[in-house]
Amino acid sequence: MIPLAERYHLLSVVGRGGMGTVWRAHDDMLARDVAVKEVRLPDRRTIGERRLLCRRLIEEARATAALRHPGVVDVHDIVIEDGRPWIVMELLRARSLHQVIVEGGPLRVERAARIGQCVLSVLTAAHGAGILHRDVKPSNVLLCNDGRILLTDFGLAVHMDQASEPEETLVAGIEGSPAYLSPERVLGDPGRQESDLWSLGATLYAAVEGFSPFLRSHALASMLAVLLGEYDPPVRAGRLAPVIEGLLRQDPNERMRAPEAARLLREAARPPAPPGDPRSPPWRRRLLPKPWPVRIGLMVSDPRPFLGTVPVRSSAGP
Template identity: 55%
Template sequence: MSEEPGSERVIADRYRLLSPLGEGGMGTVWRARDELLHREVAVKEVRAPAGLPASEVERMYARLEREAWAAARVANRNVVTVYDVASEGGRPWIVMELIRGVSLADQLEAEGTLSPQRAAHIGAEVLAALRAAHSAGVLHRDVKPGNVLMSNDGRVVLTDFGIAMVEGSSALTMTGEVIGSPEFLAPERALGRTPGPESDLWSLGVLLYAAVEGNSPFRQNTPLSTLRAIVDEELPPPHRAGPLAGVIEGLLRKDPAERLSADRAEQDLRLIGAGGTPRADTPPATPYTPT
């Protein structure tokens, strides 16, 4: 990492870090300037926890590179665009388009629950991103409000493919390791079974439930009890979902083969988002083909 007197840090002799956009336990996302193309970008930095064995650090960096690879395979306005993977200090830095706005998680915390119509619009946009990803052989595996960005220009953007699993690639996780946010995991993933696109649809259902109800349906006091509830407990009926209730219940069926299809879910979400009400019939179950 180079640094000039009186200036910000520069990554790979090209990306000048200006200010942090967000920070978590795994690292920081920076607002930066591409000195070559003279545009602002977002740069994702991941910091390995102190004392982490070298093999684990390598796995973390490999997962970071996987994020860039997975997201770059998906061309869709609802998926954050990856520009570059820079190398600095022996680790990768992901360079992405800069989304000006807030996460859905921040919006829910600041403003409270959403109306069914607004939640349906956001859900339809996230589902469009997921369908594009699934068509490219990519599972997101961590769909949650914190990974949905609400852009100031009205775009809804799905980001953070850092734990995405790409069809045909080798697993980067240890046997038995749970990846993703527990309360958004599908039952088949909680049971250690091979996930498919339906697993992302379940997570979208949890996101929609949380958006209108104010809490995720299966959250418990500990991750283990949360996973047990996901597998064993019935869905608490939503009370504020209105016309969105059928879509939520359809996406949150325990058996992935019985889950609402992506086609039908997006059709209903678009209709609700436009102020309509979907028909109440139950669509036939579609075959479940794991990736």
């Protein structure tokens, strides 16, 4: 195969998504392996839809490159080949949070909280740069072999200045995963910062419970559950429960804000203190047996040292 831009040799497929395929490739010029994302343009799409997909990929590259954050993949280059854009990025050795949950089951509260901290940090940086992600979900959270946690796939990202403008959509009409769309997004709102936070809450729920709170048998049922706010309260969330419930509030104006979520995530990420430790929750300390003052051969209620003799009486006299 002729290398892209006479430089990148495609080697193998790393993953496939709704908008494209990610390849492992070799950069001949810099002698290093990279990841190359190509957009897929199905024949059944109209010319307008194909142009939209290409534009989305270019916007993704720009949005990702604009963020200087350790939780965002580095974009090296963008190539136009055969009328299609190809994004060249750093090659990651990682699994998605979705894969981790499917293969290993729900995560411990502390680990899920640390993942939530990293994702929230990326969202805070993106919002500060005026960018909405609009597709936060477990499959877009990468857990790297080197310990890094990244939020990827800014393919549906939009600048806040453009969020209120009518947007061009695909024929399918649904952008993003229905089980992770906020209520206002389901109703047609392009989204706001609180919409990304709602999706983070649904992602945290999935991390500790093992499934999305709004996942139903088909997309329409999932969106209806989102609109009605119908989900089972988490049973494994522990210290994450207040964060999840706060982020999943229906009204975006009443939804938990990022600073409060960051504080609660920081507390939930700490290892639990052992029973009896002053840092442990009061309910754990109350369960411990109270120490009784014990003396040799006696158990007395008065903790002061016992002094003197004990008079003994019996039927036989003193």
